[in-house]
Structure formats: structure tokens, C-alpha cells
Amino acid sequence: MTSELIHRLHFAFTITFHYLFPQLTMGLGLLIVILKTMALRTSQEHWDRAARFWGRIFAINFVFGVVTGIPMEFEFGTNWSRFSEISGGVIGQPLAMEGVFSFFLESAFLGVFLYGANKVSAKVHWLSSVGVFVGSWISGFFIIVTDAWMQHPVAYVHLPNGHFEVTSFWALLLNPWALLQYMHNMTGAVVTASFVMGAVGAFYLLDKRNEAYGRTFVKLGVITGVISSILIVFPTGDLHGKYVAKHQPAAIAAMEGLFKTEQGAGLVLIGQPNDETGHIDNPVVVNDLLSFLIYGTTKAEVTGLDKFKPEDRPQNLPLLYYSYHIMAGLGTWFMVLMVGSAFLLWRGKLYTCPPVLWALLLSFPLPYIANTAGWMTAELGRQPWLIYGLMRTSEGYSKMVSAGNGLFTLLGFMGMYALMGLLFTVLVYREIAKGPEPAETKAH
Amino acid sequence: MMGFIWFWLVAVMIVGYVVLDGFDLGVGVLHLFLTRTEHEKRTTLASIGPVWDGNEVWLLAGGGTLYFAFPLLYASAFSGFYLPLMIVLWLLILRGVTLELRNHVDVGVWCKLLDGLFGVASTLLTIFYGAALANVIRGVPLNADGYFFLPLWTTWTPSTYPGVLDWYTVIGGVVALLALSLHGALWLTIKAAGDLETRARKLVTPLWLAVVAITVISLFATIAVRPASLNNYFNYPVAFAIPVGVVLSLVALWFFNRTGAAVKAFLASCFYLFFMLAGACWSVYPTLLPATTGAQYDITLQRAISGDYALGVGFVWWVVGMALAISYQVFTYSRFLGKAEVGEGH
Numbered sequence: 004m005t006s007e008l009i010h011r012l013h014f015a016f017t018i019t020f021h022y023l024f025p026q027l028t029m030g031l032g033l034l035i036v037i038l039k040t041m042a043l044r045t046s047q048e049h050w051d052r053a054a055r056f057w058g059r060i061f062a063i064n065f066v067f068g069v070v071t072g073i074p075m076e077f078e079f080g081t082n083w084s085r086f087s088e089i090s091g092g093v094i095g096q097p098l099a100m101e102g103v104f105s106f107f108l109e110s111a112f113l114g115v116f117l118y119g120a121n122k123v124s125a126k127v128h129w130l131s132s133v134g135v136f137v138g139s140w141i142s143g144f145f146i147i148v149t150d151a152w153m154q155h156p157v158a159y160v161h162l163p164n165g166h167f168e169v170t171s172f173w174a175l176l177l178n179p180w181a182l183l184q185y186m187h188n189m190t191g192a193v194v195t196a197s198f199v200m201g202a203v204g205a206f207y208l209l210d211k212r213n214e215a216y217g218r219t220f221v222k223l224g225v226i227t228g229v230i231s232s233i234l235i236v237f238p239t240g241d242l243h244g245k246y247v248a249k250h251q252p253a254a255i256a257a258m259e260g261l262f263k264t265e266q267g268a269g270l271v272l273i274g275q276p277n278d279e280t281g282h283i284d285n286p287v288v289v290n291d292l293l294s295f296l297i298y299g300t301t302k303a304e305v306t307g308l309d310k311f312k313p314e315d316r317p318q319n320l321p322l323l324y325y326s327y328h329i330m331a332g333l334g335t336w337f338m339v340l341m342v343g344s345a346f347l348l349w350r351g352k353l354y355t356c357p358p359v360l361w362a363l364l365l366s367f368p369l370p371y372i373a374n375t376a377g378w379m380t381a382e383l384g385r386q387p388w389l390i391y392g393l394m395r396t397s398e399g400y401s402k403m404v405s406a407g408n409g410l411f412t413l414l415g416f417m418g419m420y421a422l423m424g425l426l427f428t429v430l431v432y433r434e435i436a437k438g439p440e441p442a443e444t445k446a447h
Numbered sequence: 448m449m450g451f452i453w454f455w456l457v458a459v460m461i462v463g464y465v466v467l468d469g470f471d472l473g474v475g476v477l478h479l480f481l482t483r484t485e486h487e488k489r490t491t492l493a494s495i496g497p498v499w500d501g502n503e504v505w506l507l508a509g510g511g512t513l514y515f516a517f518p519l520l521y522a523s524a525f526s527g528f529y530l531p532l533m534i535v536l537w538l539l540i541l542r543g544v545t546l547e548l549r550n551h552v553d554v555g556v557w558c559k560l561l562d563g564l565f566g567v568a569s570t571l572l573t574i575f576y577g578a579a580l581a582n583v584i585r586g587v588p589l590n591a592d593g594y595f596f597l598p599l600w601t602t603w604t605p606s607t608y609p610g611v612l613d614w615y616t617v618i619g620g621v622v623a624l625l626a627l628s629l630h631g632a633l634w635l636t637i638k639a640a641g642d643l644e645t646r647a648r649k650l651v652t653p654l655w656l657a658v659v660a661i662t663v664i665s666l667f668a669t670i671a672v673r674p675a676s677l678n679n680y681f682n683y684p685v686a687f688a689i690p691v692g693v694v695l696s697l698v699a700l701w702f703f704n705r706t707g708a709a710v711k712a713f714l715a716s717c718f719y720l721f722f723m724l725a726g727a728c729w730s731v732y733p734t735l736l737p738a739t740t741g742a743q744y745d746i747t748l749q750r751a752i753s754g755d756y757a758l759g760v761g762f763v764w765w766v767v768g769m770a771l772a773i774s775y776q777v778f779t780y781s782r783f784l785g786k787a788e789v790g791e792g793h
């Protein structure tokens with residue numbers, strides 16, 4: 004294997020594992036604020052216990068997110084040093100701001116939220132949950148700004164020594180790509196948290212324990228789930244897709260499996276892209292739909308991969324195509340399930356409808372898959388560029404770090420993360436098994 | 448001018464990290480052998496529980512600020528110290544996970560295992576941090592592009608092509624281990640009560656003596672390995688205030704500990720760490736990473752610094768952001784004043 008591939012896998016593997024945790028942190032942060040707000044408004048023990056229960060799961064998740072996040076900041080330098088040197092004048096800005104504006108905020112208030120329930124007033128405790136929520140969402144914003152600059156570079160000047168430098172602070176932070184991607188991504192985080200909360204609620208109802216809490220969790224999960232599952236498609240997904248089509252036509256052609264430029268291009272629902280023949284095998288196509296989705300008219304011409312030189316096309320076409328289709332397919336399922344559940348909730352039949360509760364329970368891993376597939380779509384679509392149109396991925400990795408050393412640490416991370424994944428599952432399982440009712444015997 | 452300002456802003460972040468995360472690392476080291484009963488172990492962990500994550504954030508924010516202000520330094524140092532940094536990452540992960548797990552596990556054997564892992568990870572981290580700083584002072588074999596790759600260890604003598612560990616950097620590691628253990632012991636004298644407090648207090652004096660000895664040794668070792676480190680002091684004699692500060696804070700630490708003023712003794716230890724790091728920074732300034740391969744390859748401030756526009760904007764948000772950050776942390780610390788109590792965990 005080449006050094007380039009190993010450094011790519013190194014970053015891809017560690018960030019994929021890392022992002023399993025922040026998506027729940029960010030989404031659950033919002034849901035806990037809702038629970039704490041209800042607790043403050045109603046003064047009922049029920050809401051406070053519900054918030055504490057999710058706070059315990061949040062804490063485990065948060066710690067795993069923090070410890071798997073530290074390697075990400077390091078890997079810019081350790082594995083992608085040439086890229087960091089050249090682009091530090093631009094993306095150093097959002098990365099440093101993340102540390103200064105977000106991490107202090109969320110960590111300080113998390114300490115108060117987890118350990119300070121008996122030391123601060125109810126209002127301050129509520130405020131601490133808001134602080135954690137806001138901190139995690141600010142963190143997400145700065146990371147998206149960083150990624151957005153790599154996807155769609157704005158507000159920079161290319162210096163004679165090859166370095167990039169930022170020319171406008173506000174234009175960098177308000178990069179349209181960043182705003183669209185942020186809305187889409189944060190909605191995705193809320194989808195994950197809604198499904199997780201709904202699944203735990205469904206589990207309690209199906210297992211006939213903690214049923215009062217089960218109803219609360221299902222209700223809140225379905226309400227936030229139906230809102231976020233709609234928003235993830237329209238408008239956030241739609242707007243983001245159109246922007247990608249405009250600025251990364253090669254990416255959209257590869258995502259959709261469009262080998263040849265067409266007027267009235269069809270949307271491939273199912274089918275396997277065949278890189279060698281340049282066709283979709285076994286396709287199920289809706290005629291003209293792709294042209295309509297991108298340009299709003301069925302007759303518009305959509306650029307296919309044939310318009311790009313082979314070296315300027317995303318290299319891993321099948322992976323990109325499948326990632327995108329899995330994301331879009333799961334997004335459709337989220338909407339169907341949540342709209343159906345919301346209807347039953349409104350009719351008062353959801354809590355006593357085991358098939359739908361089972362569907363809610365079993366669907367909780369799917370938003371994790373969809374979020375991962377969405378990010379794979381974004382980052383594979385950017386290839387072969389590290390900074391779109393400006394710097395190729397093959398130019399950015401650490402030349403001084405040999406393939407063997409990279410492979411050694413990659414395998415090290417894989418082993419460590421496998422163990423951590425098991426631990427995480429056990430810990431969360433125990434919290435769910437214990438449930439929201441206090442045992443009164445244990446300090447923790 | 449921007450270069451001078453950002454050099455010291457990054458230094459402030461590093462000092463903030465060492466002073467704050469330093470005590471919870473030190474507590475981790477002591478946790479290996481100082482605590483006896485389960486209640487004492489829980490008290491020890493409760494004394495750092497609400498704050499350790501916030502302390503560690505100084506490392507992340509400091510790393511981000513370093514990258515922002517000096518991209519070449521960040522790129523070169525992080526890829527050059529690839530293997531030791533990966534070990535640091537694994538230790539940070541191990542430490543964070545074992546600390547969190549400790550809150551969820553109540554089987555005696557697992558608790559012992561977690562306590563051990565947490566203590567070992569903390570101990571190794573302090574040694575690595577000290578060795579890392581010593582590596583920067585000694586210099587690394589930079590090439591013409593400003594890059595290098597350091598093996599974990601070679602011969603034990605600092606040379607043109609050194610490894611991460613040689614006798615000089617090991618001394619650096621021991622300095623950090625002893626100084627942060629002392630720092631942690633002083634923290635425990637503030638936060639713990641009863642037997643544990645007494646035992647922590649008894650440990651302060653021998654640790655203090657060891658820190659004094661290793662400080663003197665490290666001073667002469669640094670002058671031997673890097674004679675040029677004295678130049679800045681002789682060119683600007685006012686800088687001799689730094690070593691005077693080291694001595695004064697050690698004396699103050701001794702005095703306050705004897706009189707039982709735990710908080711003041713802890714603050715003296717903070718000042719000791721501050722002066723030691725300031726002294727190290729000043730001994731290399733304006734070089735950021737010296738080359739063992741010849742001074743023409745040094746990564747200097749001028750060579751690594753970001754553009755004026757970025758640094759100007761950055762100065763505004765850095766001041767605002769850090770003012771906010773410090774106010775949050777002051778708020779958190781103020782909620783957890785006094786002796787640590789077991790049972791307020793989540």
C-alpha cells in the first residue's frame with residue numbers, strides 16, 4: 004500500500020469512528036435542554052430524572068467523543084503536515100477558534116451539569132445544560148467551516164511560496180457551503196438523537212418497565228424526529244445538493260452514477276455502477292427526475308463524468324455512489340417511519356402499537372449509518388482534491404512519515420477503538436438497564 | 448511585533464495547560480500509591496472530576512492556536528514527533544476512558560485495574576511532556592524544507608541525529624514527573640481531608656527536595672546541551688528575573704507548606720511551573736524549533752509565522768474568546784471550592 008492511501012485511511016478511519024459520538028452529543032444536547040426546560044417549568048421530578056438519565060448517557064458519549072477527537076486535531080499535523088503547512092493561514096483560523104470558543108464553554112458547563120446538581124440552583128443547572136448544548140454546536144460550526152473551505156475555497160490568496168492566506172475573516176466564516184452543510188449536518192445530528200431516544204423509549208414500552216419514561220422518550224423522540232427527518236431532506240439536503248451540483252459537477256455526476264452528459268437526465272434509484280463499461284448495471288431509473296431535482300426543469304442538461312478528464316474524477320466511484328444512495332435511501336425511511344409514528348402519536352395509539360415500537364427500536368443504528376455515508380459522500384466527492392481545484396490529495400500527506408509507521412499507528416487505533424466500541428456499548432447498555440428511576444443505594 | 452505577541456500568547460496557552468492539567472496529572476501519579484481505601488480513591492477522583500476535561504482543553508486550544516499562528520512549526524513538529532505523539536494520544540485516550548469508567552464500575556477488581564491504568568497513563572504522560580519540551584530545547588535534525596522524523600530512541604547521547612529519548616530528554620521527563628507530582632500533592636492537601644490529607648502533606652517535603660535537586664541538574668544539563676540558551680539572558684539581563692522567580696517560588700512553596708497555607712503553597716507551585724516554562728521559552732526565542740543540523744535550518748519565528756491580516760483578526764477573537772473561556776473556568780472552579788465530596792458524581 005502507498006503512503007498516500009495509508010494516511011487517507013488513517014484520517015478516514017479515526018474521523019469516522021470519532022463522529023459516531025459527536026453526532027449524538029450535539030443532537031442529545033438539544034434534547035436534554037428540552038427535558039431540563041420542562042423540568043424547570045413544571046417542577047416535576049419526572050422531567051428532572053429523565054434529564055439526569057440522558058445526562059449519564061450523554062457523559063459517557065461526551066468522554067468518548069473528546070478522547071477520539073483529540074487525535075483529529077493532531078492528525079492534521081502528524082499525517083497531513085504538508086497540507087497543514089500550506090493551508091494553515093486559512094483553516095488555522097476556524098480550528099483555533101473551535102478550541103477557544105467551544106471547548107472551554109462545553110467542558111466548563113459539563114462539569115457543572117454532571118457534578119453540580121446539588122451545588123447550584125435549578126436555574127443555573129438548566130443554564131449549564133444550555134452551555135453544553137451551545138458549546139457543542141459552536142464546535143460543529145468551526146469544523147464545518149474548515150471542511151467547507153476544503154470543499155469550496157473562498158476568501159484566500161495564494162502566496163508565491165505556495166501558502167494560502169485568508170483575506171476576509173467574515174467571508175471565510177460565512178462561506179455559503181459552510182452554512183448549507185452546517186444546517187444539513189446539525190439536522191442529521193438531531194435525527195440521530197431523536198432515533199436513539201425514541202428507541203430507548205420503545206424498548207421500555209415493549210419490555211413493560213419504566214413505562215412513564217418510555218412514553219416520554221418515545222414522544223419527544225418522535226416529535227423531534229419527525230421535524231428533523233423532514234428538514235434533513237427539505238430544505239437542507241435539497242439546497243446542499245444543488246450547491247454541490249453547481250460547484251462540484253464531477254462529484255454530483257459520480258454520486259448519481261451519471262456517466263454521460265444528458266438532457267433530461269434520469270435519477271437512478273437502484274443499480275450498480277460499472278466503472279469499466281461506464282454503465283449502471285441493473286438500473287431502476289425515474290426519467291428526467293435528476294434534471295428536475297437539480298435545475299427545477301425536466302429538460303435541463305446535467306454534466307456527466309465524460310466531461311471530466313480521468314485524473315479529475317473522484318477515484319472511488321462505486322464507494323461514492325453507494326454511500327450517497329445509502330444516505331438518501333435511509334433518509335427516505337426516516338421520513339416514512341417518523342411521519343407514521345407521529346400520526347399514531349397524534350391519534351394516541353403509538354404507545355400500544357408494538358410493530359411500530361419495534362420499528363423505532365430497530366431503526367436507531369440507521370441514522371449513524373446515514374450520517375457516516377453522508378460524510379463519505381462529501382469527502383469522496385471532493386477527491387481527487389484535498390482543497391477543491393487547488394491542491395491534490397497526493398500532495399498533502401506527511402512525506403517524512405513512512406507507510407510502515409502510518410500502518411502501525413493505524414492498526415493501533417483500530418485495536419484500541421474496537422475495544423472502546425465494546426466498552427461504550429456495555430456502559431450505555433448498563434445505564435439503559437438501570438433506567439431513570441434512582442436506585443438510592445449507589446453514589447453513581 | 449505580531450510574531451513576538453503570538454509567541455507569548457502560545458506560551459501562555461502552554462503554561463495554562465501545564466499549570467491546570469498538571470495538577471490532575473500529578474493527582475493521577477499519586478493515585479497509584481497514596482490512596483488506600485475506596486473512599487479515599489473516590490475522593491481523589493472527585494477532586495479532579497469536574498475540572499480535568501476543562502483543563503485538558505488548554506492543550507487542544509493551545510494546539511489550535513499554535514497551528515493558527517505558526518503553521519510550519521505545527522506541521523513540522525507534529526509529523527517529526529509522529530511516534531511519540533501517537534503514544535501521547537493513546538495515553539490521553541486511556542486516561543480519559545479509565546477515569547470515566549471508574550464512575551460506572553463497582554466491581555473491586557475492575558476498580559483496581561482502572562486505578563492502575565489511570566495512574567500509569569498519567570505518569571507516562573508527565574514523562575512524555577517533559578521529554579517533549581527537552582526535545583524542543585535540544586533541537587531536532589531539520590532538513591532544508593523544515594521537516595524531520597525522529598526515531599523513538601537511539602544512543603543515549605544527544606547528537607546531530609538524536610532520538611526522542613537520550614539522557615538529556617530523560618532528565619526533562621523526570622523534571623516534569625517530579626514537579627507535577629508535587630503540584631498534584633499540593634492540590635490534594637487542599638481538596639482531601641483526614642488521613643489522605645496528612646499523607647499528601649507528608650509527601651510534599653521529600654518531593655520538594657527532589658524538585659529542587661532536579662531543577663538544578665536540569666539547568667546545568669541545558670547549558671551543557673545547548674550553550675546558546677544563555678545568550679538571550681546575557682543580551683537582556685532583565686531576563687534573569689526568570690531564574691530568580693524560580694528560586695523565589697520554590698522558597699515560597701516551602702514556607703507556605705510549613706505554615707499550612709495549602710492554597711498559597713499550591714499557587715507557589717503554579718508560579719514555579721510558570722517560571723520554568725517561561726525560562727525555557729526565553730532560552731530559545733526567537734527560534735521555535737532549533738536544528739541540530741545547523742542553525743541555518745532552524746525554524747524561526749519569522750519563517751513560521753502566519754500572515755499579518757490573519758494574526759490581526761486572530762488577536763481580536765483570541766482576547767475575547769480567552770476572556771470568556773477564563774470566566775467559564777473561574778465559574779466552574781468557584782462552584783467546587785473547598786474539600787472534595789464523594790457522591791456528587793453523575
